Amino acid sequence: MAGWNTHEGPALCLPLANVDTDQLIPARFMSVPRAQGYGDYLLHDMRRDDTGGLRADFPLNQHPEVSILVTRRNFGSGSSREAAVYALVDAGIRAVIAPSFGDIFASNAVNNGLLPARVEPEACAKLEQALTTGPRPIRIDIDTRTLRLGDLTVPFTLDDSWATKLINGWDDIDLTRAHGDAITAFRDTRLRTAPWAWPAAH
Amino acid sequence: MTAPRTLLDKLWAAHEILRREDGVSLLWVDRHLVHEGSHHGFAKLAARGLKVAEPDLTFAVVDHYAPTRDRAHITDPQIARMIDTLRTNAKAQGLRIYDLTDPEQGIVHVIGPEQGLTLPGLLVNCGDSHTSTHGAFGALAFGIGATEVAHVLATQTVWQRKPRAMRITVEGTLAPGVSAKDIALGWIAALGTDGAQGHAVEYAGSAIRGLSMEGRMTLCNLSIEGGARFGMIAPDQTTFEYLENRPNAPKGAAWEQACADWAALTSDPDATFEREVKFDARDIAPTVTWGTSPEQALPITARIPDPDTVTPAKADAARAALDYMGLTAGQALEGTPIDQVFIGSCTNGRIEDLRAAAAVLKGRKARVPGLISPGSAQVKAQAEAEGLDQIFTQAGLEWAASGCSMCVGMNGDLVGEGMRCASSTNRNFRGRQGRGARTHLMSPAMVAAAAVTGALTDVRPLMNGRAA
Structure with missing residues (x-):
C-alpha cells in the first residue's frame, strides 16, 4: 500500500448522518473476491434503482470523479465489514470528512490508505455549505492536519499512529513480526500464569 | 498502594x-x-x-x-x-x-x-x-x-x-x-x-x-x-x-x-x-424502534415523533426514516400493522429468548407468518426437549436451523421490499434484512406479541397469568 501525506481532489457533499456500513455496501455483495473490485457496489441501493440502473439525481452518480466525501456524523457505523472501505477506495475515494466515524470503520479505513478526517460539527457545516452548488477541490495535508477549500482552512483530528501509518503506507504484520521475541515471551508467561486461558478440549 | x-x-x-x-x-x-x-x-x-x-x-x-x-x-x-x-x-x-x-x-x-x-x-x-x-x-x-x-x-x-x-x-x-x-x-x-x-x-x-x-x-x-x-x-x-x-x-x-x-x-x-451514565430500571419499558437507526427507539406506549420537534441535527434523519418506514409522525406505535416476524440472531437467539417468546405464544395463533432460527444447534435441541418448537409451529411459525439468517440476510432469508418485520435482531438499517425491508427491533417477547396481534403490541397485557 502506497503512503501519502497530501492530496488535492474534487470533494462532494453527502449530507446524510449515520451512513452505516450496510448502506456503504449491502451484505449481498460481500462474497465477491477483492480482485474483482468493489467500486460498483458503493452505496449501491442509494445509487441504483430496482433494475440496477444509476439514479440520475444521486450526487455521486453526477460526479463519479470525486475523491473526497464530506458527510455528517457517525459515518461508517455498524458492521465491521472492511468491504465498506474497499467500496470507497475502489470507487476512487481517498478521504472522508465527517464530525464522527464508527470506530471499526475508521480503523479499517486507515488500514487501506483511506483517511477518516474528523472535523468539528460547525466546521463540517461550513464545508457542506461551500459544496452546496457542487464539487470543489479540497487540499488535504496529513502532516499539518488541515483541509483547505478555497479560502476556508479547517483543522482535522487524526490519531498520531494512524497518521504515521497513512503517511508511510505501513503494513502492521511486518511491524509486528519484528516484535516476535516479545510475543513469544508473553505467550510463555501467560501459559504458565494463566493456564486456564487455553481451551480445555483442544 | x-x-x-x-x-x-x-x-x-x-x-x-x-x-x-x-x-x-x-x-x-x-x-x-x-x-x-x-x-x-x-x-x-x-x-x-x-x-x-x-x-x-x-x-x-x-x-x-x-x-x-x-x-x-x-x-x-x-x-x-x-x-x-x-x-x-x-x-x-x-x-x-x-x-x-x-x-x-x-x-x-x-x-x-x-x-x-x-x-x-x-x-x-x-x-x-x-x-x-x-x-x-x-x-x-x-x-x-x-x-x-x-x-x-x-x-x-x-x-x-x-x-x-x-x-x-x-x-x-x-x-x-x-x-x-x-x-x-x-x-x-x-x-x-x-x-x-x-x-x-x-x-x-x-x-x-x-x-x-x-x-x-x-x-x-x-x-x-x-x-x-x-x-x-x-x-x-x-x-x-x-x-x-x-x-x-x-x-x-x-x-x-x-x-x-x-x-x-x-x-x-x-x-x-x-x-458515567445512570438509569433507573423502573423507567425502562418494552421498547421498539420506529426508524432506520437503533437510536430511533421509543417505549411501545409512545407516539412516533414529529421531525419538526426533534433536535435539528436529527430532524433530517427522522424525516428520511419515516419516509422509508412508511410511518406518519404522531401515529401511535402500538397497533402499527406488521407483515411478518423473526426471532433469532446473536442478539436474541438463545434459549431464554425462545422461552420468553414461547410463554407469549403458547396456545395462541400468529396472525402473520414468521421464522424462528435458534442461535445454535444446541439451543435448538434444548428448545425441542422443552417442547418450545411445538408451541411455535402450532402458532403457525416456521422453526428452522441455526445461523445469522434474517438478521443480515446473507443466507437468503430476506424480508421483502416494503414489508414490515418485527424482529429480535440488532440493526434496523435500511435494507439490512433485504432491499426495502422495514425492520422494527424489539425483544423476543415483544416479537411474539406482535405475531399474535399482527401489529406492534405491548406484550405486558398478553403475559397476564403466564410465566415470563
Whole structure:
C-alpha cells in the first residue's frame, strides 16, 4: 500500500448522518473476491434503482470523479465489514470528512490508505455549505492536519499512529513480526500464569 | 498502594505485550473466531505465504451464510462457495470448524460461550462487530476488520489504542415484560448510536447483576449499536455457574485457579471512569424502534415523533426514516400493522429468548407468518426437549436451523421490499434484512406479541397469568 501525506481532489457533499456500513455496501455483495473490485457496489441501493440502473439525481452518480466525501456524523457505523472501505477506495475515494466515524470503520479505513478526517460539527457545516452548488477541490495535508477549500482552512483530528501509518503506507504484520521475541515471551508467561486461558478440549 | 483500576484497566494490562511510544498497545489474543466472511483475511494471509500462528486458539464457524432450511442441498452457488472457502481454509490451517452438520454449530457469538471458548479474563477477537457480546463474561472482546483478522491470524496479536472507560449503571428491578433488550435500546435512544464512540462500556448496578448470562450477552452484544466497540460485565457467581463443565472451560484444579483469578476481575470501588451514565430500571419499558437507526427507539406506549420537534441535527434523519418506514409522525406505535416476524440472531437467539417468546405464544395463533432460527444447534435441541418448537409451529411459525439468517440476510432469508418485520435482531438499517425491508427491533417477547396481534403490541397485557 502506497503512503501519502497530501492530496488535492474534487470533494462532494453527502449530507446524510449515520451512513452505516450496510448502506456503504449491502451484505449481498460481500462474497465477491477483492480482485474483482468493489467500486460498483458503493452505496449501491442509494445509487441504483430496482433494475440496477444509476439514479440520475444521486450526487455521486453526477460526479463519479470525486475523491473526497464530506458527510455528517457517525459515518461508517455498524458492521465491521472492511468491504465498506474497499467500496470507497475502489470507487476512487481517498478521504472522508465527517464530525464522527464508527470506530471499526475508521480503523479499517486507515488500514487501506483511506483517511477518516474528523472535523468539528460547525466546521463540517461550513464545508457542506461551500459544496452546496457542487464539487470543489479540497487540499488535504496529513502532516499539518488541515483541509483547505478555497479560502476556508479547517483543522482535522487524526490519531498520531494512524497518521504515521497513512503517511508511510505501513503494513502492521511486518511491524509486528519484528516484535516476535516479545510475543513469544508473553505467550510463555501467560501459559504458565494463566493456564486456564487455553481451551480445555483442544 | 496501586491506584484503583477499572475492569478495562485490568483486562488491558493482562494482555499488553508492549506499548509503543505513540501509546498504541500490542495485545495478546486468547481466542480468534472466524466465519465465512473472514475470506478476505485468509486471502491476505495466503498472499504473504503465512500460516495461522496459533491454530489451537483459532476457531472457524459456519453461521453468516448457513442455510436454515434443507442444508443438504445448497442451491445458491455463491453461498455454497463461501462455506466451502471457509472449509478449505480451516482444513489447510488445521482449525476446528463448527460446520453445518455439527451438533455444536451455531452463531459464533452464541457458541463461543456455549462451548466454554469464551471465558472471563480472555481477549476475544472476531471479524464481526457483535464480538462485544463476549464481554458479558468479563472478557476483552471486540470486533475487527479484515486487515486486522489477517494480522491476528498471522501473529495472534492485535494493535489497539486503549479506549476510554465508560460505565452505564442500571439500578433497581426490571418490570415483567422488560428485558436486557429494552435496557440496551433505552440507553442507545438516550445517548445516540455514537453515544459511546471511543469508549469501552462496563455495565454495572443491581439490574445488571440480576440478569442471566443470556441477558448480559444481549446487552453487551448491542454495545456496538451505541458506538462502543467493547461492552463488559464483571464476572460473578452467575458467570461461573454458566461456565462450569462447558466443554472448553477449565476442569478440576485449573477450574479452581481460574475462578480465583476471575473473582479479581472487577472495577475497584474507587476506580474512575471518563464517563458515567445512570438509569433507573423502573423507567425502562418494552421498547421498539420506529426508524432506520437503533437510536430511533421509543417505549411501545409512545407516539412516533414529529421531525419538526426533534433536535435539528436529527430532524433530517427522522424525516428520511419515516419516509422509508412508511410511518406518519404522531401515529401511535402500538397497533402499527406488521407483515411478518423473526426471532433469532446473536442478539436474541438463545434459549431464554425462545422461552420468553414461547410463554407469549403458547396456545395462541400468529396472525402473520414468521421464522424462528435458534442461535445454535444446541439451543435448538434444548428448545425441542422443552417442547418450545411445538408451541411455535402450532402458532403457525416456521422453526428452522441455526445461523445469522434474517438478521443480515446473507443466507437468503430476506424480508421483502416494503414489508414490515418485527424482529429480535440488532440493526434496523435500511435494507439490512433485504432491499426495502422495514425492520422494527424489539425483544423476543415483544416479537411474539406482535405475531399474535399482527401489529406492534405491548406484550405486558398478553403475559397476564403466564410465566415470563
